[in-house]
Amino acid sequence: MKRILLLALFFVVITVSAQININIGSSNVGVAPISSFFSYSYVQQIYPKQEVNANAAGNITGLTFYVDSSSTITESSNWTVYLGHTSKTAFSSGTDWIPAAQLTQVFAGTVTKNNNKVEIVFTTPFAYNNVDNLVIAAKENSPNMDINTFDEAFHVYPHIPYSTLYYKGDRGAVDIASPPGGIRADYKSAVTISGLTPSTSPACPFVTYPVNNTQNVSLSPNFSWLPVSGAVSYKVSLGTSSGSSDIVNQQSVSGNSFSPSTALAAGTTYYLKVTSVSGSTESSGCSEIVFKTVPPIPANDACTGALQASAFPYTYTQNDAVSTTNNAGNISVCTSNGDTGMNDGTWFKFTGDGSQFTIKVTMPSGSSFDPQIGVHSGSCSNLSCTGTVDNGGGGAAETLTITTVSGTEYFINVGAYDDATDAPENIFTLTITKL
Structure with a gap:
């Protein structure tokens, strides 16, 4: 009898240890693993291998989700659950669903709330490879909805941006082979994964x-x-x-x-x-x-350090503009499009010869930097506006043509368009062409 009791206790310990709890103490609610506030829903969640933190590959035998104590799920209890593997950690768009072909159905039926939990036992275990990230997907098929204090019923916790993708609506149960466009969320279900043994060390932080x-x-x-x-x-x-x-x-x-x-x-x-x-x-x-x-402050951060352009066409790519200091504040010598000035960015200078010169600023593809060009004559301590341009938006080129006076020195400032705050500059290429 004693041997049988010890053996029974051994299997109880093994069963309890073969489960992984992920943020089960969370109390926030959200649309995962299903939506209780809409008639139908389909939700996919990505749990990175790093977060699952299993000690080895193994069979997942069930899942437990956690329900807010004040909520009911009577009208949201017809579930189909799927598991799968994926290499991605987040959804890139509202249509970036993991294909149905990569998912395995592990449960279909009615779920119930018991002790503020929904426990799902799989008929056939899912073999998790402990190499890829884990996908947990659930479809709610009931035509009705639950009215709860917090709308949604299930506990979620914040995690990697866009690690959940969900659809909720009233049109009908979702066909997972061609789901409609959904909404991405920065949270996931608090969950217990049964069947896997956790690693002896805690998970690595994201x-x-x-x-x-x-x-x-x-x-x-x-x-x-x-x-x-x-x-x-x-x-x-x-x-x-x-x-x-x-x-x-x-x-x-x-x-x-x-x-x-x-x-x-x-x-x-x-x-x-x-x-x-x-x-x-x-x-x-x-x-x-x-x-x-960030790189060191550019050598041409101030007007007194302006880079000399002496041969034309002159081209210079400023890779360190992000470290400009805006010096004593924004420059209000020139106005453009109703603005009363611009950021003090980086500086260049050249000497006029009576010809026209075109000054152009371009940004690399994908840049959001919104530059303004200011051209001044006089001296760094007493600037006079020759011309300015701020016609484009973020990432758009700016071009200004001026007619020079022979022997006059011109100072070019390329800075952020903002006339009130120190907006950051970024990479740009300045080209000065003599016409």
């Missing part, structure tokens, strides 16, 4: 800032990451080479953000690693985030 390979990061950045279920603290390391921690060495952090105590160096590549800690265990195998800080 760093939200900076994104890997980001350029032009501030010299005083505020690193941030998403909270890890079960983590009590985090450790931050920062170095100037891969795997190093010469700037910050395993700094313990209780929250989800951290700022270095001293400013970083300009134009420098850094390597950031954030790990989570649960008890005496630290997450392992976490990826580094590589980023580069």
Whole structure:
């Protein structure tokens, strides 16, 4: 009898440990895994392998979702549930559904709320490979809706932007082979995944800032990451080479953000690693985030440092304009389109010879930088407006033609169009052509 009891207890321990809880303490509600507030819904959610944090591949035998205590799901209980694998971590648009061919139906039937939970047991387990990210999809087929205090009934938690894609409506049950356009969300269901054994170490945090390979990061950045279920603290390391921690060495952090105590160096590549800690265990195998800080202040940041154009056509690509200082403030010498000035950006100069000159500023493809050109005569301490142009919007080229006076020195300022605030400049190419 004693042996049988011990054996039974052993299997109970194995069963309890073979489940992964993901943010089951969350109390927010949202449209996942289904919508209780509309007649029909279809929801796909992506749980990255990093977040699932299983110790090995295995069979998923069921899912548990968490219902707000004040909510009912009586009219939202006819479910079809699917699981699948995917390599992507987010949905790129409202039609970026994971194809039905990549999904396996694991449940179809009526679900019930019991102790503020919906527990679904699969007839046939789903073999999760622990290589790809996990897709959890659910379709609600009831023609009615539940009226609840918070509209939606199920608990969700914030996560990677666009990691959920949902459709909700009253037209009819969704055909998952050709779902209608949906809405992306930055949250997912609090869920228990049954059948998988969690890793002995906590999951690696998702760093939200900076994104890997980001350029032009501030010299005083505020690193941030998403909270890890079960983590009590985090450790931050920062170095100037891969795997190093010469700037910050395993700094313990209780929250989800951290700022270095001293400013970083300009134009420098850094390597950031954030790990989570649960008890005496630290997450392992976490990826580094590589980023580069803003470049040093440009040599032509001020009028007195204007770059000389002496041969034409003159072309210069300004890659470090993001670090301009706006000096003593915006320049109000010239006005354009009702604006009373422009940002003090970067400066160039040339000497007129009586000819006409065309000054053009272009941006690389995809740029949102909105430049203004200001051309001045006189001296840096006493500028006089020759001409200005701000006809385009973000990413649009600007062109200005002036007639010069022989022997007069002209100062060209390329700055952001804003006449009131210090809007950031960005990469541009200046071309000066003599007509």
